[in-house]
Amino acid sequence: MTGSAAHGAPSRLPFDLPRLGIGTAPLGGLFQEVTDQDAAATLGAAARAGITYFDTAPRYGHGLAEERLGRLLPPAGIIEPVISAKTGWLLRPGPDGAPGDVVTDWTERGIRTSLESSLTRPRRSSVDVLYLHDADDHAEVVRRTACPAVRRLRDEGLVRAIGFGMNHSGPLASYVAEFDVDVALIAGRFSLLDHDALTTLLPLCVKTGTAVVVGGVLSTGLLAAPFPGAMFNYRPVPAEALARAQRCRALCAEFEVPLAAAAIQFPFLHPAVTSVVVGCRPATEVTANAAASRFPIPDELWHRLAAAGFVPPQLLG
Incomplete structure (x- = not known):
């Protein structure tokens, strides 16, 4: 189990999504x-690290x-990126072209309009994944x-x-159980600090063959730098969450694992x-996260983290 313990289940995705x-x-x-300039440096660092997958949305x-x-991916050296986009929200311009409401x-028209805009801005004729965004x-x-609309877009080849x-x-x-979808993106609910997705979503996705993409694994930065003033779930970190993150860091440090x-x-x-x-802002974060994704992790550390409540024991066999 050294490194990640990935042993992926069969997926209904028609292509392989990059691991990171x-x-x-x-x-x-x-x-x-x-x-x-900083955005260009970030994307250049991604190219050097071999990262080709980018998740985006109109609301970003x-x-x-x-x-x-x-505008910046081709100069960075990434000619054929894998891009996941999102729909269900439309941008309304403000006065004089300034950002307005979201x-x-x-509706089918709204879904198509959103996708057309999301193809125009990144200068693409199609995207690899289209998510219905925050449809709770x-x-x-x-x-x-909405679901019939994105199915038609897939049938037309505008999304894969x-x-x-x-x-x-x-x-x-609930959506995965009801609708015929290829992939589910869950943000913030499957991390060392939050196992909520484990009981319902993940077992269901194994059963249906729905690929899962996990975002928010660093808990809005807390698990990258667990210090006072850090963010957690997009808010200032509570004392209890900070203490848990620092305990987790101390256990990893015993094994010299970041x-x-x-x-x-x-x-x-x-x-x-x-x-x-x-999520990466400066280029240094891209380089550090790419290295972290490959860092060898001994089995014993996973078991120590499980004993401390950071890893569900059933994931370790």
Whole structure:
């Protein structure tokens, strides 16, 4: 089990998703502005690290992350990226072209309009994966119009695979159970600090052959740098979560393993998981996360983490 314990289950995806991808919300200015120069350096570091998978959405910087992918990926040396995009939300421009509102639209016309914009900004004729984005409370309209719409887009070849991308594993599991989708993106609910996806979503995805992409494995940065002032689940970290992260780091340090390495490789202990996407802002984070994804992790550390409650014991056989 040294390294990750990936032993992936059969997947209905028509292609292989790369094991490690970059979540592009930081390139859209999440938490702080990123210059074009810094975004180009981040994507250049991805090219040098062999990372070709990028997850994006219109809501990331009001289209800025998508636009930067289209403009900066080829100069970075990534000619044939794997891109997952999201739909269900439309961007409304403000006065004089300034960013305006982001509104939900689950109609077929809204789904198509969103995808057309998400193809224009990154300068592509198709995307590899299209997720219905944060559809938690929209089951009726998803059932009536959104799911049929993305299926037609897949049939037309504008997308290669379809799925749902959400932050809550319960509603996501319900959608996977009901709809014929290829992939599910779960953010923040399967990490060293949160095992919520384990009880419902992941076993279901093994049964249905639905590939799983896990985001938020660093818990908004806490598992990269567990210090006071860190963010956790997009908010300032509570004392209890900080103490748990620091305990986890101390256990990893006993084996001379970086905490980020255990955090990034943890999801692959489950056979449903195909890929992990990690948000990266500076180029140094890309390089560090790529190295962490390959760092050797001894079996004994996984068992120590399990005994401390950070790894569900059933994942270790």
